[in-house]
Amino acid sequence: MRVRGYIFILMPELPDLLYIQRHLSGSLKGRSIAAVEVKQPVLLRNMLDVPPGEALRGLSVREIEQHGPFLRVGLSGDVDMVTNLMLAGRLQHQKPGEKAEGHLCVAWMLDDGSSLRLCDERKMAKLYICRTADTGSIPRYGTQGVDILSHAFTREKFRTLIARNARRQVRVMINDHAVLSAIGNAYADEILFEARIHPKTFSGRLSEDETGRLFDAIGSVMAWGAKMVEEAARPIQVKVREHLKVRNRKGEPCPRCGTTIRREGVRGHDTFFCPSCQPPSRKLFIDWRTAGKATPHPDAE
Numbered sequence: 060m061r062v063r064g065y066i067f068i069l070m071p072e073l074p075d076l077l078y079i080q081r082h083l084s085g086s087l088k089g090r091s092i093a094a095v096e097v098k099q100p101v102l103l104r105n106m107l108d109v110p111p112g113e114a115l116r117g118l119s120v121r122e123i124e125q126h127g128p129f130l131r132v133g134l135s136g137d138v139d140m141v142t143n144l145m146l147a148g149r150l151q152h153q154k155p156g157e158k159a160e161g162h163l164c165v166a167w168m169l170d171d172g173s174s175l176r177l178c179d180e181r182k183m184a185k186l187y188i189c190r191t192a193d194t195g196s197i198p199r200y201g202t203q204g205v206d207i208l209s210h211a212f213t214r215e216k217f218r219t220l221i222a223r224n225a226r227r228q229v230r231v232m233i234n235d236h237a238v239l240s241a242i243g244n245a246y247a248d249e250i251l252f253e254a255r256i257h258p259k260t261f262s263g264r265l266s267e268d269e270t271g272r273l274f275d276a277i278g279s280v281m282a283w284g285a286k287m288v289e290e291a292a293r294p295i296q297v298k299v300r301e302h303l304k305v306r307n308r309k310g311e312p313c314p315r316c317g318t319t320i321r322r323e324g325v326r327g328h329d330t331f332f333c334p335s336c337q338p339p340s341r342k343l344f345i346d347w348r349t350a351g352k353a354t355p356h357p358d359a360e
């Protein structure tokens with residue numbers, strides 16, 4: 060983020076994908092594919108029985124849709140291209156003569172002379188080409204949880220999901236794309252900071268008030284993230300992160316209270332939080348039967 064180059068290994072999150080989706084919809088809709096060049100076949104999952112160049116040539120872009128961590132480009136002829144940018148993949152759309160930024164893996168030449176490019180230094184991104192009817196068989200595409208931007212994501216639904224995931228740490232639960240589609244590592248930290256909830260709290264221990272705060276924070280933080288990315292108005296290959304309050308800010312003062320932000324591992328993922336604004340959960344009411352006894356707190360480690 061602050062180190063140049065590091066920007067390339069930030070996983071795109073929902074606000075980034077919405078920004079890319081909106082921009083590509085504006086510039087690619089109606090364009091047709093003149094040629095395709097696959098420089099890194101390791102990224103490609105071609106589910107059609109013809110080579111991509113042959114299958115895609117002449118097809119035009121009908122729609123671009125975000126689905127969890129995926130971007131789906133719907134083409135004429137009932138063909139879809141679906142990307143999962145993973146850790147370092149970046150889509151770029153360049154005018155004639157403009158060079159790709161980074162390690163070029165796949166290039167689509169369009170009928171107006173512009174190019175759509177997929178670059179990835181780590182070659183971990185995935186590009187699926189399939190029939191529209193077959194998108195459900197793309198790994199994890201059909202098993203995304205509740206879309207947090209949809210009307211299906213209600214307070215009631217969220218309570219049900221909390222109950223179903225009671226034994227999981229809340230940071231792990233909200234980051235699970237099969238539960239909520241889709242919150243990445245950066246915004247999971249920002250959401251918990253906004254809701255003032257410690258990342259290691261077990262979902263089943265969230266109070267009614269905390270559950271409500273968490274639900275509200277998911278909506279407000281994602282809307283704020285999308286607005287900040289939009290306002291930054293950078294090229295679509297840049298991941299805008301400067302606005303984040305706790306993510307990757309270990310050792311910096313909390314913007315709310317000034318306490319030093321900490322980083323801890325939760326199930327193999329780094330999580331950043333303010334130990335003062337997000338204290339470990341405590342029972343809301345004193346249990347008078349055990350008051351005064353040195354009973355260890357159930358969440359103590």
Ligand SMILES: [Zn+2]
Nearest residue numbers: 313316333336
């Ligand atoms: Zn704080």
